[in-house]
Amino acid sequence: MQARELLQQHIAKTASLTEEQFEYLFSFFTPMSLKKGQTIISEGDKVDCEYFVVSGCLKAFFINDEIKMYILQFAMPTWWTSDYAALYNGTKATIHIDCITDAEILCLSNSDREKLCSALHPVEHFFRWRTNRGYIASQKRLLSLMNNDAKKRYEELLAQYPQLYNLVPKHLIAAYLGVSRETLSRLHTGQH
Amino acid sequence: MQARELLQQHIAKTASLTEEQFEYLFSFFTPMSLKKGQTIISEGDKVDCEYFVVSGCLKAFFINDEIKMYILQFAMPTWWTSDYAALYNGTKATIHIDCITDAEILCLSNSDREKLCSALHPVEHFFRWRTNRGYIASQKRLLSLMNNDAKKRYEELLAQYPQLYNLVPKHLIAAYLGVSRETLSRLHTGQH
DNA sequence: GGGGTTACGTGATGTACATCACATTCGGTT
């Protein structure tokens, strides 16, 4: 599906925009094509944009002591990603974002988003709802991390996103779950 | 400080409302006085409202197998709390909220919030920013939970909210950090 | 298509934390 059409349908789920309004909104987005392994944000970067994923899969991750990696988010089509702390506070990036597969994305700068939110009430509504869903998902993951062991978390993840099993290497799934790759390899959940 | 004044100042930080607009907004809030130990939301309840804390301290927590408790949030003055997953999805509550101390709160129903967001663009802006800050804080906590040991998390919590040390019992702090009360008691961070 | 990097599996061992058990202290109630 075309980037434009995908974004339009995605927004239409929570906000009603006229064709003209969407045209205006879409004019602020910059499309980009990315190769597997390509970096979008590195720690220490100035962060200007957030990204809407059209195709492919990105990962947003944190690196501790240049040794351990923790994945905050796998970003798949229709998902948004960025270093939001850096983007909203105007601070330097503390996380990295790169491509797990080839990907197409749409970039929206922080200032353009704010301009759009001011200009079009429905757009502000859309972004409130989007953040809201992210917040709720994040709270849920927090609880799961405190309450469940590695095996349960793995099963939950695969139940919710079965496509991850074949799409991303296991050591990245381990980094998302917060366990070592060796531990993940020993779980044996009955999947193949 | 009066509830009304506190809410007004709180909102003014991110949205400009005329006195008249704020008057309209405030008319949708219902004040409540609560006693220490009093329950606001129990697991299984229908959730209609979110709550703005005027004074006192609440806790939002999850109970696993009727044994273990995990605290999602300590809600202090000018903080908002509810079971947002239940509130937004119209599902039954999966968490509990009660009072750690006597407290005053302002209640806003889900439908009234949506009504206000539609009627007043600046109010929608305010709620977008509020959720945004919550999302960023939640991501930060997720990283801290994966990346830091119990002692480091305890020190971070006390650095950010020193008042918690004397305000809430240690076993609740342990439940927030995701460790047992015994482990917390053995940390010895140099605090008093 | 051989060579090197990356992914994955699995044993041995170490460690942070949970759990159980019990003692002690604190805070509120009559």
Add this chain to the structure above:
DNA sequence: AACCGAATGTGATGTACATCACGTAACCCC
């Protein structure tokens, strides 16, 4: 002041997971 339950400290022991070490299989890629 005396009491009782809640909160806290601390030892002994168990366990989930990390870490280290090594082997093998899969995937690029000149």
